Amino acid sequence: MTRPLYKVREFNTFRELLTQSMALYGNSPAFKVKNAVGQIVDISYDKFHEDVFSLGTALLSLGLKDTRIAVAGANSYKWCMSYMAVTCGAGVVVPTDKELPFADIRSILEVSEAKAIIFDKKFGKKILEHRDELPEGMIFISMDDAEDNGDILSLDRLVEDGKRRIDDGDESYINITPDADKLAVLLFTSGTTGMSKAVMLSARNICSDIMSIMGVVKINKGERIFSLLPIHHTYECTVTFLCCIYGGVSICFCEGLRYITKNLQEYKPHIIIVVPRVIELFYARIQKALEKDKGAKLKIAVASKIAKVTKKIGIDTSDVFFAKIKEAFGGSIRLIISGAAAIDPQIIEDMNKYGIQTFQGYGLTECSPIVICNSDKDSKAASIGRPIPSVEAKLVNCDENGIGELCIKGPMVMLGYYKNQEATNAVFDYDGWFHTGDLARADKDGFYYICGRSKNVIVTNNGKNVYPEELESLLMKETAVKECMVVESKDEKDNVVVKARIFPDVQALSQQNGNRILTEKEISDFVTQAVHRVNDQVVSYKAIKSIEIMEKEFEKTTTAKIKRNQ
Numbered sequence: 111m112t113r114p115l116y117k118v119r120e121f122n123t124f125r126e127l128l129t130q131s132m133a134l135y136g137n138s139p140a141f142k143v144k145n146a147v148g149q150i151v152d153i154s155y156d157k158f159h160e161d162v163f164s165l166g167t168a169l170l171s172l173g174l175k176d177t178r179i180a181v182a183g184a185n186s187y188k189w190c191m192s193y194m195a196v197t198c199g200a201g202v203v204v205p206t207d208k209e210l211p212f213a214d215i216r217s218i219l220e221v222s223e224a225k226a227i228i229f230d231k232k233f234g235k236k237i238l239e240h241r242d243e244l245p246e247g248m249i250f251i252s253m254d255d256a257e258d259n260g261d262i263l264s265l266d267r268l269v270e271d272g273k274r275r276i277d278d279g280d281e282s283y284i285n286i287t288p289d290a291d292k293l294a295v296l297l298f299t300s301g302t303t304g305m306s307k308a309v310m311l312s313a314r315n316i317c318s319d320i321m322s323i324m325g326v327v328k329i330n331k332g333e334r335i336f337s338l339l340p341i342h343h344t345y346e347c348t349v350t351f352l353c354c355i356y357g358g359v360s361i362c363f364c365e366g367l368r369y370i371t372k373n374l375q376e377y378k379p380h381i382i383i384v385v386p387r388v389i390e391l392f393y394a395r396i397q398k399a400l401e402k403d404k405g406a407k408l409k410i411a412v413a414s415k416i417a418k419v420t421k422k423i424g425i426d427t428s429d430v431f432f433a434k435i436k437e438a439f440g441g442s443i444r445l446i447i448s449g450a451a452a453i454d455p456q457i458i459e460d461m462n463k464y465g466i467q468t469f470q471g472y473g474l475t476e477c478s479p480i481v482i483c484n485s486d487k488d489s490k491a492a493s494i495g496r497p498i499p500s501v502e503a504k505l506v507n508c509d510e511n512g513i514g515e516l517c518i519k520g521p522m523v524m525l526g527y528y529k530n531q532e533a534t535n536a537v538f539d540y541d542g543w544f545h546t547g548d549l550a551r552a553d554k555d556g557f558y559y560i561c562g563r564s565k566n567v568i569v570t571n572n573g574k575n576v577y578p579e580e581l582e583s584l585l586m587k588e589t590a591v592k593e594c595m596v597v598e599s600k601d602e603k604d605n606v607v608v609k610a611r612i613f614p615d616v617q618a619l620s621q622q623n624g625n626r627i628l629t630e631k632e633i634s635d636f637v638t639q640a641v642h643r644v645n646d647q648v649v650s651y652k653a654i655k656s657i658e659i660m661e662k663e664f665e666k667t668t669t670a671k672i673k674r675n676q
Contacts, residue, residue, distance in 0.1 A: 111658040114325030114499045115487060123200040123313040127320070127356060133330060135358040141187045142334065142362045143378060145475065149377065152360070153187060163267070164272035165195035167283040169226075171275065172263075174200055178222045178296060182206040182215075183230030185341040185363045188253040188265055190226045190351055197313065199286035203282045204296045205342035208233045209668055212240050218298050221308065222529070228265065232253055232587060233608040237263070288546030290314040296528060297344060299475045308528040309475050311344075319478035319522035320353050322498040326485035327447070329381065334442070336379035337565070339365045340386065344479040346627060350383045364561055378440040387670040389446060389468070391607050393457050396435055396464070410506075435464045443495040447471060449480075451671050452560065452583060455491035462491075470494055472560060476537070476545055478522040480557050491558040494550075505550060508577060513561050517543040549577065566674065568598040570606050574651045579653060584647060585610060586676060588640035589618050590633075593664050595672055599656050609656035612637050613663055628631035 121127045131140075132155045139152035165422055169179070169478050179201055181192045196203040202223045206215065208230075215237060219227065226249035229237065234252055237244065255264045276284070288294075295311040329335075340347040362377035364370055436443050446461060453470055461468035471483030472494035482503060484495035497503040501520040508514030523544045526534035531661040537545050548559040562577035569575060578596035585594045592615035599609035614633050620626065628636075638660055645653040664672040 112485070112496045112499055112501075115485060116325055116328055118324050120321070121197075123288045124194060124294070124317070124555045125286075125288050127317060127352065128159055128162060128194060128198060131155055131355050131358065138331060138358055139360040140355065141190070141361050143187050144365075147299055155355075155358075158191065158355075160273070161269055162190050162194045162198060163283060164269045164276060165191060165250040166198055166200050166272065167275050167280055168268035168272035169195060169200040170282050171271070171280075172226070172228055174249070174569070177201045177225040178204050180204040180206045180219060180222065180224045180227040181229075182227065182233045182342070183253055184207050184208060184232065184366075185337045185346075186230065186253070187342055187363075188230070190361070191269075191656075192253070193347070193351075197288075199288055202293050202296055204298075205347065206298070207340065207342050207668055209340075211244075212236055216240070216243055218308075219248070221297050222298075225249060226251060226252060232482075233482075234262075245399065279512070280601070288313060290317070293525060297342075297475055307530050307533050310528050311478055312525055315478045315522050315524060316344075316348060316352065318500060318520070319348060319480055320356055320523065322500045323349065323353055323480050323483065324356060326483060327353075327445075328458075328578050329359055329445075330484050331355065331358040331378040332360070333357075334360045334362055334377055335381040335383070336362050336364060336374065336377060336440075338370065339383065339385060339450075343668070344475045345473065346383065348478060349447070349449075349480065354381075355655050372452045374438075374440040376440075378442040380442050380449075381445045382443065383440065383447050383449070385450045385670050386448055386457075389448055389457060389461070391452065392438055393460070396438060401626050424569075436466065447483075447638040449473065449522060452579060452588065456585070458491040471550075472558070476524045476544065476546075477520070481518050481520065481522065490555075493553070493559050495558065496556050496560075505552065506543075506545075512551045513549050513575075514551075515559070515564055516546045518546060518562075519543055531589045552617075563653065568596075568608060570651050572651065576608055576652050581610070581644065581648070581652065584644045585612070587641065588643065589622055590614055590636040590640040592616075592618070593660075593672065595664060595674065597674075601655065607655040608653065609643060609658065610654045611660055611664075612641075613660040639649070 115171050119130060120128055127207045128393050134271050135154055135155040140158045141153040142150050143153060144149050180197045181189060181203055183189050204224055206218055228251040228304045250262045251265055251268065253265045255262060256266055258264050258267055290313045292312060293310050294313040297311065298311045299309055314336040317474040335350055337350045341347055341351060351361065362379060364373050441673045443466050446466055448470045449472065456468065458468050469484035471478030471480055473481050480498060481501045482494050482497050484493065489495065501518060501571040504517050505514035506517055519542060539545065547564050549564050550558050551561060552558050566578050567575050568578065577604065581596045582594050585591045591612055593613040595611045597609050597611065599607050614637050616633060618629055619636050621635060638657060641657055666672055
């Protein structure tokens with residue numbers, strides 16, 4: 111367990127978090143959003159608090175006290191307002207993936223027993239076409255409609271109505287004292303969508319995680335963060351949204367993947383929370399630009415050493431030396447945190463050389479989600495970090511290499527799986543440790559390293575363990591490989607062998623070979639050569655013996671992780 115680096119204020123409910131932040135930050139901008147004509151306008155902490163309480167009051171007037179309310183749509187101010195209005199007193203929020211097919215949405219609404227759903231225009235089109243198939247009596251609330259449209263209520267009108275009610279003396283929502291230990295957020299995780307296996311989190315679970323994260327990562331009032339990842343995921347919701355409300359940061363929303371570069375230049379964020387795929391794209395662009403400058407490597411090496419020395423005496427010279435690189439992120443970037451999947455340590459090392467503090471962490475939805483993370487003052491590029499304050503971690507059933515299953519204890523660990531005691535019992539042992547299903551090792555300094563998922567491990571005929579993620583990491587460094595998945599297979603003698611399913615990077619191979627169109631055989635040869643190079647780097651029992659070249663990209667989750675069951 112790590113000791114906090116920074117003093118953290120106490121709060122146990124979302125209402126306490128919001129009310130404290132309003133008192134501390136008042137008229138400071140909590141959000142920067144675009145108005146109808148594309149101008150960026152500020153929404154203050156005072157205004158956010160007022161809107162949340164107004165909407166909460168209106169939700170109670172609809173008879174939604176202590177009910178489950180789904181929220182679905184793109185990352186936006188109104189999504190955040192809706193989430194807070196529900197969790198600060200109305201009931202239980204059910205964050206819903208806006209990209210799901212209707213059958214899964216219907217299943218989530220049925221399993222969660224949701225009485226209402228708040229949605230944006232794009233998501234609303236999907237569900238309103240099938241409204242007759244949804245649970246009877248469902249209340250529909252549109253984030254985008256300025257006026258009520260039949261039985262589809264306008265969120266804007268509800269906020270206005272709630273404000274009028276408060277002005278007229280309605281204190282029904284104001285007087286609620288939320289129970290920190292009751293169910294507050296019901297999350298259907300990737301792979302369990304539409305099923306009864308949903309994660310139950312209390313306000314105390316999530317608030318304890320926020321306090322622990324803020325104990326090792328410093329954010330400053332007035333900084334700007336860029337919200338890019340899907341906000342229905344706990345990673346984005348807890349770190350980008352809730353932690354930043356705690357810290358007095360201004361939240362800026364990406365308008366879509368094709369607008370990332372434009373939005374970064376507009377908002378000029380100081381902080382970005384990403385998955386590896388996002389930072390890999392920016393890193394590749396930076397490397398391409400550096401390759402054009404023959405003396406770039408030497409310049410960076412010298413500048414990095416100077417910046418490191420000056421930082422120790424309280425002077426940050428990184429903007430002077432690395433302005434052009436930082437400009438790719440808007441020009442003001444100082445911190446990037448990567449999570450949700452493994453990342454090449456070289457990328458982290460290089461980003462830090464460029465004067466942009468970059469590190470990774472680890473978490474699961476069941477843990478609210480962050481439990482292990484590098485810190486501002488102590489990090490290792492290849493590691494996910496140390497357990498954050500209030501978290502206990504241990505490895506069980508370790509092999510001869512010290513690799514075992516990672517287990518967690520702490521106040522951020524979930525209440526359990528919704529209406530599924532069997533699944534809950536399967537992940538908690540008799541002593542209350544949560545079994546993550548992830549395999550890890552720890553070094554002498556207490557830093558952890560993820561090695562793979564226990565259910566993905568390939569056990570060879572002679573009992574040796576092969577971790578697919580290790581081979582996938584090596585394959586992804588090859589130009590010929592755009593995406594890959596390492597799986598178990600059988601040879602003609604029914605022996606277990608390691609197989610690589612590879613989607614080749616045809617464009618990169620073409621550029622590497624004079625921008626000409628390559629034949630299928632040439633592409634196959636390049637992929638085979640790449641696999642041979644990987645095999646040269648590992649012991650014989652880990653070697654890839656079978657290759658399948660894929661014709662299309664792998665199906666992925668909304669956090670860009672490849673779904674392994676395909």
